Amino acid sequence: MGKKMCWTIIFFTLAVNVVLLQQTVEAYYGLEYEQVFRNTILGCISVAVTLLALIRWWKLEYKK
Helix, strand or coil: CCHHHHHHHHHHHHHHHHHHHHHHHHHHHCCCHHHHHHHHHHHHHHHHHHHHHHHHHHHHHCCC
16 A cells, blocks of 8 residues: 555545534434444544554655
């Protein structure tokens, strides 16, 4: 996985997090708490993927 692929994954997962945050807020105000829980879990998974891609990018960028 190259540097460009890492950045693609980072931007994509951050976009997913923005959408999930918006849906979570709407679900919370609509009292749909099962969707809040689901979106929170998916957001945490997305953050983990983002961090793994960022760490991989750091290793590729600064291995010299």
